[in-house]
Amino acid sequence: MAATAAKYAEFAAREAHGVSPAYERLSLAVSRDEEVLARLDTLPPIKRQPNLLFGVVRFLGGPVEEPAAFHDYAVANWAAIETEIRTRTTQTNEVGRCAVLLPVFAALPQPLALLEVGASAGLCLYPDRYAYRYGDHVVGSGEPVLECVATGVAPPSGIPDVVWRAGLDLNPLEVTDSADVAWLDALIWPEHTHRRARLRAAAAVAAAEPPLLVRGDLVDDLPALATQAPADATLVVFHNSVMYQVPAPRREAFAEVVRRLPGHWIANEAPDVLPYDTLPKPPSEALHNVLALDGMPLAWTRSHGQTIIWFA
Structure with missing residues (x-):
């Protein structure tokens, strides 16, 4: 149980600290709860995540x-909890991440054909429909308004021109399905009412013009989906906090496949998920993702898109 306990203690210290007092408190408690840890350790390692x-x-x-x-609820209802854990994955679909992707999207040759790997319900496929606030600088005029603290990079002057959008996922979710939306809501941390509000606003955008969502594997099915992108648009394959759920050999195979595609590849993942020759020291002990373009790291970002620190 030591490894699982350490995972929960690290989540409390590096992800929930300063962001969600409730989950910081709860993660620390689980890290010391032998009854809950024993039940978690009957699950595959990838299914033990907080x-x-x-x-x-x-x-x-x-x-x-x-x-x-x-504790009392988990012990009393473990059979139901285990059933759900074994059939579900963390498909957070945090639209706030569009705020850290926007500077890269806007700098690429326009128009864009967006293809998201691990798209969940596809809410991050609409960066052109949302508005953004970087300090006093506002970009776009849609809803929701995504706030981000940007350091070392000028906010883009406008939103990208997106002419095609598609997502690939092993289990795509539908914003018109109330159960799927309820699962997305359940993945939002307790105090984050602003994230719930922007989930509802982004779901309304996607419901009005549903994206092309394809059930498939990120290696086997990516090339065929990419061929559907318009030839006169810049293909952009991107992913957010997805690859940690993929076994390392499949990550390597995915990188080989995506590098052979025309266009560009944007990754926004934890620093130990994809290999980079060198990275600067992270700005703090908190967990930061690495934003990278075509394998070149550009910036540190926080997991909900609240911060981008450019270092390239």
């Missing part, structure tokens, strides 16, 4: 803000 456990308990209507109540 976001998945906490999201499932929220989805089932259980308590996540008081550790003692969470």
